[in-house]
Amino acid sequence: MAKQQGKNADNANRWIVLAMVLLVIGTGVAFSIMGQNNKENAPLAGLDGISLKPAVVSTIDVENGSAVTFNPGLSTVIDVWEDPQCPSCKAFEIVMGDYLDSLVRDEKATVRFHVLSFKGPESVRSANAAFCAADEGHFLDFHNALYTVESPGEGSGFFTTEVLLKIGEAIGIKSPEFEECVSQGSKSDLVKAHYDSMGKFGVQGTPTVFINGKVWKPTMEFFDLNDFRSAVEAG
Secondary structure (H helix, E strand, C coil): HHHHHHHHHHHHCCCCCCCCHHHHHHHHHHHHHHHHHHHHHHHHHCCCCCCCCCCCCEEEEECCCCCCECCCCCEEEEEEECCCCCCHHHHHHHHHHHHHHHHHHCCCCEEEECCCCCCCCHHHHHHHHHHHHCCCHHHHHHHHHHHCCCCCCCCCCCCCCHHHHHHHHHHHCCCCHHHHHHHHCCCCHHHHHHHHHCCCCCCCCCCCEECCCCCCCCCCCCCCHHHHHHHHHHH
């Protein structure tokens, strides 16, 4: 009887040990999956708390490089030429983005955005997605998000179609039309038109900004909001 009880106790101990091992393995797998998901989503963490602002209608100004245009016809005209992967464009947007947004939403200036794609396929996909967002009335929101996400850098492979859709979803652009437009590259003609217009307007790099037709040249070695605001107000 004692031997039988000892055998039963050994079996019970084995089951306990096995259960603990399975629990440890299962927990490890769960944490591994969570860690991988966190790693993949980490670059989008900068979008936490960002939500869509009221939609703003834009038009396509064919005569001016097919620019995405807001408030056409005002006396102050600003042209912003950027590539979504351009590090200097990101630096420019971090400083000037909110100000440009306010100029549009408060109808203080005509603002024309030229989304370029000379840095390769990722820029092409990103530009296409931005134009898709314009159809939703949320070009400004998506444009801001492109420069807010923590991309590993140009040519990193970060801006895939899947990630661009995740960026849209993260800020609230979730329509089937947007998903199809991004996935199908439906704005490829517009992407090409922007790229092809660089030579016509003498744009050789990004960011390039024109204020009333004249190239804005910063007076400092870094981007300064007051410097840019003064130039805009001076016309």
